[in-house]
Amino acid sequence: MxxxxxxxxxxxxMQTLRRWDAIGTLRALKSPGGHRYYQRETLERxxxxxxxxxxxxxxxxxxxxxxxxxxxxxxxxxxxxLERMAKVIQAGADGLASASLVTSVAGEVGNNSxxxxxxSWPDVPGIFFSYDHNKRIVVLAxxxxxxxxxxxxVRADLQDDVTALEVAMTEYVSGRSPEQRGNGLKYVRDxxxxxxxxxxxxxxxxxxxxxxxxxxxKIGLAGNNVRGVVTKIEY
Numbered sequence: 001m002x003x004x005x006x007x008x009x010x011x012x013x014m015q016t017l018r019r020w021d022a023i024g025t026l027r028a029l030k031s032p033g034g035h036r037y038y039q040r041e042t043l044e045r046x047x048x049x050x051x052x053x054x055x056x057x058x059x060x061x062x063x064x065x066x067x068x069x070x071x072x073x074x075x076x077x078x079x080x081x082l083e084r085m086a087k088v089i090q091a092g093a094d095g096l097a098s099a100s101l102v103t104s105v106a107g108e109v110g111n112n113s114x115x116x117x118x119x120s121w122p123d124v125p126g127i128f129f130s131y132d133h134n135k136r137i138v139v140l141a142x143x144x145x146x147x148x149x150x151x152x153x154v155r156a157d158l159q160d161d162v163t164a165l166e167v168a169m170t171e172y173v174s175g176r177s178p179e180q181r182g183n184g185l186k187y188v189r190d191x192x193x194x195x196x197x198x199x200x201x202x203x204x205x206x207x208x209x210x211x212x213x214x215x216x217x218k219i220g221l222a223g224n225n226v227r228g229v230v231t232k233i234e235y
Contacts, residue, residue: 003028006038010047011067019064025056050130051232054141058226063124063143073126075114082107085131085138092133098195102235105191105199106131106138108184109231117144122227136235144228147203161204166219169208189217198234202226 006028007014020026021036026046028036046052050070057066072078086103106129113127121144128141148164151173158164167173168185185201192199192210199210207222212234 001038001040001043003036003038006036006043009040009043011069012065016064019060019062020056023060025052025060048132050132050137050139051230054128054130054139054230055224055226057128058141058143058228058230059224066128070128070130071126072110072129075111078110078114078127078129079107081129082110088131088133098197098235101191101195102138102197102233105188105197105233106140108188109140109201109229109233112184113140113142113144113229116150117142117228120145138233138235139231140233141226141230142228146228161206162219162221165201165203165206165208168203169217169219193217196235198232200232201229202231203229 001009003014003017007017010017017026017028017036017038021028026042028038030036053066053070057064072081082103085106086100089099089102110127110129117125124143126142128139130140131138146161147168148158148161151164151167152158154173155164155167158167169189170186172183172186188199188201189208189210191197193215196212197210198212199208201208202222203226205222205225206219208217208219210217
């Protein structure tokens, strides 16, 4: 389909598709005349890849448009959508003991984004928030200042993103909000380590993961750099 139809299909602008094509996020097929075309199957896969879309939104130098169904511009709107997600998960849980924990972890991560970027959003306020109970995945992202910048207000010794994420995941940080951003992430880690929930949380160039199988926290360098935080929860 031509770029105009592809843009309407994904709910973004044609300029966003051109930018995604240029940086390799979503490649287009080009005619001899240079016109962009897209295969429907490719767009379907991309639209279903909420984690990839969140990464593209958080990593881009200039924030691309994202489908309105994935964007919560205010904390109240996020909480309302979180409540709807909780009902969806509970209704289709089929004995899933961790249903309420998935909602609480998503709530902790999403509320962190709003609480600790209030008045200091670098460009686009609000968060990316998407969930798919059939795939049992929740994705959140923000274009905020990131964990290192937040914790550096009380821990000036943090030299890199990996160290900052280690502190956020393993140490209790003294100080008032928003400097206590990391404290809630200990809860996120504890839930993932004690339940069949996998977590991937990236801030800047560092990523922390807790797998379903081994339940162990691992922190290291990510393959790219994101603004703010990108989180994937699998259950």
